[in-house]
Amino acid sequence: MLGLGAAGFAAAPYLQRGLESFLGSAAGSDPTGLTGLLPNGGGFRYYSVASSVPHKNEQNYRLKVDGLVDRPATYTLDALRRLPQTRVVRDVQCVTGWRVPSTPFAGVKLSLLLDAAGVRPGAKAIRFTCFDGTYSESLTLPQARRDDVLVCLQMQDKPVTHSHGGPVRLYVAPMYFYKSAKWLSGISVTSDVQPGYWEERGYDVDAWVGRSNGRSDTPTV
Numbered sequence: 001m002l003g004l005g006a007a008g009f010a011a012a013p014y015l016q017r018g019l020e021s022f023l024g025s026a027a028g029s030d031p032t033g034l035t036g037l038l039p040n041g042g043g044f045r046y047y048s049v050a051s052s053v054p055h056k057n058e059q060n061y062r063l064k065v066d067g068l069v070d071r072p073a074t075y076t077l078d079a080l081r082r083l084p085q086t087r088v089v090r091d092v093q094c095v096t097g098w099r100v101p102s103t104p105f106a107g108v109k110l111s112l113l114l115d116a117a118g119v120r121p122g123a124k125a126i127r128f129t130c131f132d133g134t135y136s137e138s139l140t141l142p143q144a145r146r147d148d149v150l151v152c153l154q155m156q157d158k159p160v161t162h163s164h165g166g167p168v169r170l171y172v173a174p175m176y177f178y179k180s181a182k183w184l185s186g187i188s189v190t191s192d193v194q195p196g197y198w199e200e201r202g203y204d205v206d207a208w209v210g211r212s213n214g215r216s217d218t219p220t221v
Contacts, residue, residue: 067189070118129186148173
């Protein structure tokens with residue numbers, strides 16, 4: 001029994017890595033989202049509202065910034081990497097209850113991209129779209145200009161993986177994690193807030209951690 005216990009302990013890291021790999025690949029092909037209910041390495045869970053998501057890399061990734069701006073732009077992955085990078089370490093809080101403390105995110109401040117584009121008078125909000133073809137999100141312009149709202153290239157001090165929304169994802173530090181859209185492909189400046197995917201299904205548009213419970217049809221905490 002002692003021998004079996006020692007063998008199990010020695011094999012645990014390999015089994016954990018195998019489980020993480022399985023969950024990541026399963027989540028990418030699971031249209032039900034049930035794999036999101038399973039535990040995962042580092043405390044994260046994988047979620048996708050699309051049945052499949054294409055992989056993007058240095059060759060084919062593009063991020064468009066358009067809408068009510070003077071200078072629309074399209075960024076490659078390399079172009080984003082060459083911009084000033086900001087690192088933020090915050091807790092990640094999902095509206096479903098799980099939490100990952102002290103998680104590093106790094107990337108380009110969203111405000112920097114907005115300033116480069118030249119936001120026009122009358123603009124009040126941002127709409128985010130994703131290359132999964134389904135997900136979308138929104139922020140007001142003042143929210144988008146916060147120093148802790150990033151277009152992220154790194155997560156946990158490593159490039160953002162595909163399962164975590166890479167190669168580029170949004171990170172909105174003070175809000176529940178559904179606001180941090182994965183697989184980011186579009187940033188469009190708009191004249192009003194256009195509710196995102198989950199907000200169209202009843203979740204709060206302003207998802208401040210501690211001031212929102214995610215759902216807008218029940219009292220906030």
